[in-house]
């Protein structure tokens with residue numbers, strides 16, 4: 001993995017390449033930015049760049065022992081800590097941090113530099129963060145710590161102040177779609193996923209086109225079913241129910257389901273403007289004019305805002321459905 005192969009993130013890559021060339025790498029970095037935009041991939045590329053034993057002018061060679069073991073996931077000097085799951089309550093335990101820190105007491109096995117990559121450092125619990133703090137104060141030579149975090153405000157200020165910051169940005173829809181196509185995804189699917197991924201390639205890769213299409217069809221069917229408020233209520237309850245867990249209602253999840261509908265109306269507007277429709281869209285949007293489609297899009301976005309706020313999600317959904325059904329061509 002070359003730093004130059006990192007998708008998007010030109011500024012972050014330029015910063016790190018400059019520091020490698022000037023031999024001014026920090027002993028601790030904080031890669032700040034949303035998930036799924038390449039923070040961990042960049043850390044891995046940085047590791048490859050500083051440990052390759054036969055580097056070419058373009059970067060690491062890809063075939064020396066270090067490059068080989070890194071690609072195989074068996075490099076003994078590349079240590080990764082991560083929370084066991086995505087759940088907010090999931091923690092990086094102090095034992096895992098202590099074990100990684102113990103390794104820094106020894107010279108790297110490969111003779112180059114060791115990297116400890118701590119993914120989603122906002123999941124460090126107070127004990128873990130404190131254990132790490134001591135190492136950040138007096139770092140043993142030839143060790144690089146990289147913490148990835150969504151928002152630096154979620155970390156202890158003492159931790160933040162000891163790390164050099166590198167900023168990562170959301171990817172553009174074009175960057176994500178192009179990467180999905182490069183990985184063998186059909187163009188239409190790639191564009192659908194890119195539109196829903198919110199700038200995160202990681203999220204785009206997790207989306208399942210068949211599930212998305214089924215979800216969208218259910219929503220559109222409900223819209224075209226006529227004005228039965230009672231049925232709309234049942235539909236809204238069922239939709240909200242699929243996003244209810246032990247931790248309460250997943251408002252983010254409901255909003256993501258509505259992203260599909262927003263995208264649908266955005267594309268309906270594009271279709272009405274004569275730009276050709278996307279293959280995955282179900283039927284009736286072809287009948288919407290531009291003004292109706294734009295109005296519907298705005299209504300969906302407003303409802304998402306309400307649901308992410310504190311509105312009762314079932315009620316917000318029913319109001320949305322009723323509003324959308326008033327659009328002339330959808331009655």
Ligand SMILES: [Zn+2]
Nearest residue numbers: 052061064067
């Ligand atoms: Zn190499």
